[in-house]
Amino acid sequence: MGEGGSTGYVNPAGEFRRDQRYLETRITADGRDGYPVEAGRYRLVVSRACPWANRAIVVRRLLGLEPVLSMGVCGPTHDERSWTFDLDPGGRDPVLGIERLQEAFFARVPGYDRGITVPAIVDVPTGQVVTNDFDRMTLDLSLEWTRFHRPGAPELYPEHLRDEIDAVNRDVFRDVNNGVYRAGFAGTQRDYERAHARLFARLDDLSERLATRRYLVGDSITEADVRLFTTLARFDPVYHGHFKCNRSKLSEMPVLSAYFRDLYQTPGFGDTIDVEHIKQHYYVVHRDINPTGVVPAGPDLSGWWEPHGRETLGGRPFGDGTPPPPPVPAEVVPAGHAPQRP
Known part of the structure; x- marks a missing residue:
């Protein structure tokens, strides 16, 4: 399951x-x-x-x-x-x-x-x-x-960008979204090393792409950014250690780290992240990888709120739209389950 x-x-x-x-x-x-x-x-x-x-x-x-x-x-x-x-x-x-x-x-x-x-x-x-x-x-x-859709809802899959979004999503799914699992669940050293190499080669490519543009496709947030963001949010808490994706932490990849912080600090992104649930799931459920079920105390993720400086690349997060309102009270992530805004 x-x-x-x-x-x-x-x-x-x-x-x-x-x-x-x-x-x-x-x-x-x-x-x-x-x-x-x-x-x-x-x-x-x-x-x-x-x-x-x-x-x-x-x-x-x-x-x-x-x-x-x-x-x-x-x-x-x-x-x-x-x-x-x-x-x-x-x-x-x-x-x-x-x-x-x-x-x-x-x-x-x-x-x-x-x-x-x-x-x-x-x-x-x-x-x-x-x-x-x-x-x-x-x-x-x-x-x-x-x-x-609410008034001001962003266009996350605009028709004129769909081919490019689809192409980016294919690469990101194969090598990153699914790539971390291919590394984490590999049954041989060879398959692990192959998945690890493909993952970080793709992350390096994405770093190069994002060095000169604020978002993956176009000048505002699209479906492509959503799909990469949810993997990056889990990188340091679980994939780096639990899945052995440990050439570098996200926090050690300057461009991707700043890109992630930009999205995390954008309404609708960071306010959906529950780090405690994330760590409990991976470390408790995957007993074949972590037989003890012990959940790590770290890492320190307070850096997610540090300035990202990505505004200098231009772009508008929601295009012609507007940020979403705060989460409805029943859907707020519990206090202490994610790094708190300073």
Whole structure:
């Protein structure tokens, strides 16, 4: 079971392979798959620990979809069966009434035998999962839910930049988003070293790209930045040590560190990050890598609030749009779960 897209296996040669079979049903404006966009009908189920779910949390925040798409938050750990709603009173999601996300998958496909992953969008009236296709999900929030976007919502997937965004996303997914897992779960020294080399070669390329431009594509935040950000947020807390991605810490890569701080300090990004949940998930659940389940006390992440200086590169974070309002009170990350603003 796992994060959106993080269920996988190590093949006989020792290489980590991701199980990328999802429920690909889409929620669209015209309802062509049987699930039309409707206010209040669906519930986004996430864990703040998961980088793939974190993308959906950020996009939902930036677009202002909170009033029309509710969000259920699972705890940071899970067992072999499923994510659980252990943060909620009685251990049940207050809207869906279930204890395990698995129940919503089984309601849709009895005996569902693929990964019970977050993020997932559940049809509240039937209690059935509609989709857990994390890659398509955020794009559809941008393109299909437009009539519910807040005034001033940014264009995260503008038509004239889509080819470039898609190309960047492919490279980042292969070598960075998934690359950290390929290093962390590698079953042989050779596969680990290959994944480690590809990861840092791509991070070096991204550093070069971002040395002269504030954002990955165009002059404002796009889907590409969201997808890189959620991996970078986990780099020093878990990937550097737990996944052995240790040539350099993020804090030791000046361009990427400043780029990350710029996004972290942007409304809708840093306010979605729960470092405590992140560390608990990786260090407790991955017992094959960390048999003791001991969660490290560090690292010190107070530097995330240091000045980044990226404004000198120009660009406007939200393009012609505006920053999102603060998170709704029920969705504020608990105090102490992330570095506090000085």
